[in-house]
Amino acid sequence: MKPITLKDISEKLGISVTTVSKALKGYPDVSKKTRALVKELAETLNYKPNAFAVNLRTEESKTIGLIIPEIVHHFFSSVIKGIISQAEKKGYLVIILQSNESYDLEKKQLDLLVSKRVDGILISLANGTADFKHITDIMDQGKPIVMFDKIAKIVKCSKVIIDDRKAAYTATQHLIDTGCKRIAHFRGPLLPQNSIDRFLGYKKALEDNGMTYDPSLVYIFDDMTFEVGEMFARKILSEHTDVDGIFVNTDLVAIGAITEFNRQGVNIPKDISIVGFSNWFMSSAITPSLTTINQPGFEMGKMAFKQLYRELKAKKKKKQITPKIIELETNLVQRNSTRS
Amino acid sequence: MKPITLKDISEKLGISVTTVSKALKGYPDVSKKTRALVKELAETLNYKPNAFAVNLRTEESKTIGLIIPEIVHHFFSSVIKGIISQAEKKGYLVIILQSNESYDLEKKQLDLLVSKRVDGILISLANGTADFKHITDIMDQGKPIVMFDKIAKIVKCSKVIIDDRKAAYTATQHLIDTGCKRIAHFRGPLLPQNSIDRFLGYKKALEDNGMTYDPSLVYIFDDMTFEVGEMFARKILSEHTDVDGIFVNTDLVAIGAITEFNRQGVNIPKDISIVGFSNWFMSSAITPSLTTINQPGFEMGKMAFKQLYRELKAKKKKKQITPKIIELETNLVQRNSTRS
DNA sequence: CTGAAAGCGCTTACAG
DNA sequence: CTGAAAGCGCTTACAG
Numbered sequence: 001m002k003p004i005t006l007k008d009i010s011e012k013l014g015i016s017v018t019t020v021s022k023a024l025k026g027y028p029d030v031s032k033k034t035r036a037l038v039k040e041l042a043e044t045l046n047y048k049p050n051a052f053a054v055n056l057r058t059e060e061s062k063t064i065g066l067i068i069p070e071i072v073h074h075f076f077s078s079v080i081k082g083i084i085s086q087a088e089k090k091g092y093l094v095i096i097l098q099s100n101e102s103y104d105l106e107k108k109q110l111d112l113l114v115s116k117r118v119d120g121i122l123i124s125l126a127n128g129t130a131d132f133k134h135i136t137d138i139m140d141q142g143k144p145i146v147m148f149d150k151i152a153k154i155v156k157c158s159k160v161i162i163d164d165r166k167a168a169y170t171a172t173q174h175l176i177d178t179g180c181k182r183i184a185h186f187r188g189p190l191l192p193q194n195s196i197d198r199f200l201g202y203k204k205a206l207e208d209n210g211m212t213y214d215p216s217l218v219y220i221f222d223d224m225t226f227e228v229g230e231m232f233a234r235k236i237l238s239e240h241t242d243v244d245g246i247f248v249n250t251d252l253v254a255i256g257a258i259t260e261f262n263r264q265g266v267n268i269p270k271d272i273s274i275v276g277f278s279n280w281f282m283s284s285a286i287t288p289s290l291t292t293i294n295q296p297g298f299e300m301g302k303m304a305f306k307q308l309y310r311e312l313k314a315k316k317k318k319k320q321i322t323p324k325i326i327e328l329e330t331n332l333v334q335r336n337s338t339r340s
Numbered sequence: 341m342k343p344i345t346l347k348d349i350s351e352k353l354g355i356s357v358t359t360v361s362k363a364l365k366g367y368p369d370v371s372k373k374t375r376a377l378v379k380e381l382a383e384t385l386n387y388k389p390n391a392f393a394v395n396l397r398t399e400e401s402k403t404i405g406l407i408i409p410e411i412v413h414h415f416f417s418s419v420i421k422g423i424i425s426q427a428e429k430k431g432y433l434v435i436i437l438q439s440n441e442s443y444d445l446e447k448k449q450l451d452l453l454v455s456k457r458v459d460g461i462l463i464s465l466a467n468g469t470a471d472f473k474h475i476t477d478i479m480d481q482g483k484p485i486v487m488f489d490k491i492a493k494i495v496k497c498s499k500v501i502i503d504d505r506k507a508a509y510t511a512t513q514h515l516i517d518t519g520c521k522r523i524a525h526f527r528g529p530l531l532p533q534n535s536i537d538r539f540l541g542y543k544k545a546l547e548d549n550g551m552t553y554d555p556s557l558v559y560i561f562d563d564m565t566f567e568v569g570e571m572f573a574r575k576i577l578s579e580h581t582d583v584d585g586i587f588v589n590t591d592l593v594a595i596g597a598i599t600e601f602n603r604q605g606v607n608i609p610k611d612i613s614i615v616g617f618s619n620w621f622m623s624s625a626i627t628p629s630l631t632t633i634n635q636p637g638f639e640m641g642k643m644a645f646k647q648l649y650r651e652l653k654a655k656k657k658k659k660q661i662t663p664k665i666i667e668l669e670t671n672l673v674q675r676n677s678t679r680s
Numbered sequence: 681c682t683g684a685a686a687g688c689g690c691t692t693a694c695a696g
Numbered sequence: 697c698t699g700a701a702a703g704c705g706c707t708t709a710c711a712g
Contacts, residue, residue: 005705016683021707031681048455052401053705056392056688063435063456071421077412084411084438088449093435093456095403098424109428115388116403116433226625255625262627285566285595287602287627345689356699361691371697393689396704 004047013037024049055117063093064308065113067123069101069150074251074280075297076124079148082301083122090309092119103128110134120144120308125152127189127222144311144321148304150192158311160304160326164194167293167330168201171275172247174291174332176209178339180245180273184217186232186257188224188249195249198277202247217243224249229256236272237264244272245338251276251283251292258286258337273338288336296328303328344387353377364389395457403433404648405453407463409441409490414591414620415637416464419488422641423462430649432459443468450474460484460648465492467529467562484651484661488644490532498651500644500666504534507633507670508541511615512587514631514672516549518679520585520613524557526572526597528564528589535589538617542587557583564589569596576612577604584612585678591616591623591632598626598677613678628676636668643668 006024010017015034023030023038024047030038041047055061066083068076080096087094095118099106106126111134113121120143123135132155138145139157148160175183185202188195199218206213217240219232229252236243248254254276261268268274268288276283276292283290303326311321334340346364350357355374363370363378364387370378381387395401406423408416420436427434435458439446446466451474453461460483463475472495478485479497488500515523525542528535539558546553557580559572569592576583588594594616601608608614608628616623616632623630643666651661674680 007705017706018683018685018708019681022682025707029681034681050396050705051455051457052392052396052399053688054707056390056396056690056704057706057708059392059688061392071424072414072417074412077417080436081411081438084436088437093437093452095433096420096424096436097428097433098421112433115391117391226621259625281566282622282625285599285622286625347689357690358692358699358701359697362698365691369697374697390689393704394691396688396706397690397692399704 003050004042004045005050006047009038009041009045009047013041059117060119061117062091063095063116063118064305065109065116065118065121066094066096067099067106067109067113067121068096069099069124069126071096071098074282075149075278075295078297079124079301079304082298082303083305084301086302086305086309090305092305092309099126101127103130107134110138114138114141114143120146120312122146122148122304122308124148125150125192127192130191142315144308144315146304146308146311148300150194153193156323158307158321158324158326160300160307160328162295162300162328162330164197165201165204167277167295168198168247169205170201170330170332171277171293172202172205173209174334174338175245175247175273175275176205176211178269178273181211182217182240182242183211183245183247184219184236184240184243186219186221186229186246186248186253188220188253189222190220198247198249216240224253226252226256226259229253229258230260231256233257233260233264237266246272246274248274248276251278251280251290254290254292254337255280255282255286258288258290262287268337269339275332275338279333283333284335291335291338292333294331294333296330299328343390344382344385345390346387349378349381349385349387353381399457400459401457402431403435403456403458404645405449405456405458405461406434406436407439407446407449407453407461408436409439409464409466411436411438414622415489415618415635418637419464419641419644422638422643423645424641426642426645426649430645432645432649439466441467443470447474450478454478454481454483460486460652462486462488462644462648464488465490465532467532470531482655484648484655486644486648486651488640490534493533496663498647498661498664498666500640500647500668502635502640502668502670504537505541505544507617507635508538508587509545510541510670510672511617511633512542512545513549514674514678515585515587515613515615516545516551518609518613521551522554522557522580522582523551523585523587524559524576524580524583526559526561526569526586526588526593528560528593529562530560538587538589556580564593566592566596566599569593569598570600571596573597573600573604577606586612586614588614588616591618591620591630594630594632594677595620595622595626598628598630602627608677609679615672615678619673623673624675631675631678632673634671634673636670640668 279294619634
């Protein structure tokens with residue numbers, strides 16, 4: 001059962017392939033009658049253009065690539081959803097790859113996407129990524145690329161981000177406003193820009209409030225997991241009994257910490273207040289519910305695709321692309337892990 | 341900056357395109373010397389075959405399509421991860437589409453994937469899907485398709501599933517064994533096979549234990565959300581004060597119910613015991629932690645791709661494909677929402 | 681308004 | 697061992 005081709009239609013109708021092609025695409029230089037005839041037959045035969053041939057001819061596939069550090073992740077999966085839904089609206093399909101926070105994998109996957117000739121690429125960088133040649137190489141080939149969430153400041157492509165520094169400042173200020181005197185920070189890994197910015201926001205808030213910044217209160221770790229949250233909660237209890245507030249880099253770790261503190265009989269928020277980051281769904285279901293920074297994942301995905309789409313269109317028209325930084329708003333969601 | 345083609349290499353080397361192509365593919369009928377020369381030049385020029393041309397020639401794209409009801413979902417995102425990681429190992433890329441539990445969207449997306457000529461399709465059906473012509477049509481075209489989790493018994497393709505009936509039986513039996521006398525069931529939507537099977541497992545367990553099955557204790561709802569869990573928890577308290585156990589179709593709804601019961605001062609598990617389904621990550625973090633059925637999402641994704649891959653290979657060799665049903669093991673995870 | 685022809689970049693059956 | 701040629705199915709510049 002071979003698929004129907006233009007040739008099949010042209011033979012049945014006794015006209016040329018050229019005319020069939022034009023008729024199907026609604027070109028004006030085909031008679032109304034021919035056009036109607038062609039369209040009708042195409043319909044009844046359920047003709048579908050061979051995408052492979054179209055791709056080869058037009059040098060575009062209406063497919064984009066997406067590289068993301070982790071899929072089983074509330075924030076990132078929301079971003080994916082935003083990207084896919086927006087892409088579908090514009091007739092684009094999305095190939096998804098997961099870097100597992102590994103630079104090597106990220107690089108290999110980027111290569112793979114390029115060799116598959118996707119029209120453009122959306123990427124959120126792995127924690128392990130410190131060198132960006134694999135990204136700039138692609139930009140140099142003229143392939144549109146948009147970064148989101150985990151970006152590199154130094155790379156001159158479009159980006160969709162939040163103001164991590166400001167959001168972290170707000171989170172820390174909230175701890176201070178609700179009476180915390182000694183505030184720790186679960187910072188996460190060293191490299192990624194948003195770890196850095198969240199840390200800087202935390203530090204700035206302390207300084208602006210005349211509180212001394214104590215490096216020993218900043219906990220660094222590579223894996224942002226529930227278990228890490230439990231572990232550092234225990235560390236706090238043994239190393240820094242005077243800590244009465246923690247600003248945690250991400251909700252999942254904060255939830256691990258809450259679970260451990262609950263287990264140890266620490267009263268949250270009275271003994272220790274906690275603010276997370278991202279507003280994962282879980283944050284509202286845990287006891288006590290987690291005060292956190294709401295980070296608009298779905299929106300971010302939508303915006304990232306929209307920007308890529310703009311660049312795809314600009315490229316087709318051979319227009320110059322000026323990189324754009326799109327910053328989305330965040331807000332503090334007050335719940336029960338901080339005092340009111 | 342045009343990409344390098346076979347022609348570029350052949351011209352630089354003064355040999356034919358045919359020979360270059362063969363040399364690159366390691367065909368034996370090329371002299372060692374020529375092969376080495378070609379490979380070296382290809383390397384230095386960073387030659388990448390034009391995937392569009394290869395696709396057209398070979399009529400395959402090494403790309404598969406995946407249609408899933410929802411992405412922001414712990415179980416499904418685990419499945420996606422399993423699929424992608426396995427596909428990557430075998431050199432396949434995955435295009436992901438989300439049906440939002442809608443039959444119309446699912447149908448449209450299936451069409452889209454076919455017209456993009458993906459090599460095969462992986463699908464978990466939408467709740468709204470009651471007719472399967474869109475699926476069988478594709479099978480009739482000889483395109484391999486594998487269903488997972490939310491399947492249709494009537495469709496004769498390969499499937500990766502769990503034994504929902506048995507798992508639900510185990511869950512209900514556990515409630516009975518720990519002393520529950522009147523057990524409700526949050527069933528979810530009517531159509532999907534796994535809702536049906538979980539309900540049947542629940543019913544069977546009651547009957548086998550000499551407990552009367554009471555239809556008024558079975559709650560049906562379309563959206564499997566946290567909010568629905570809260571709502572039906574309230575309903576139970578007002579409609580059936582004698583209920584002392586609930587078997588819930590999925591963890592998310594169970595967690596909503598727990599949250600509402602906590603709020604109303606109902607003691608879990610003493611007043612009401614709850615068993616969920618799926619073992620979402622959240623289930624271990626909530627208070628009380630949720631007893632549930634562990635459903636291996638990552639594994640399911642891996643198996644689904646593996647089966648599709650087998651069928652892809654069989655198709656290439658023009659071998660007949662015999663549909664296979666792959667059943668994965670589940671187990672009860674006892675936590676604190678049921679008595680011990 | 682219609683169509684013959686070229687070409688996208690590859691692969692492969694075939695001839696030498 | 698090498699290469700000319702056909703062909704995958706489409707699109708589009710060009711001629712009539």
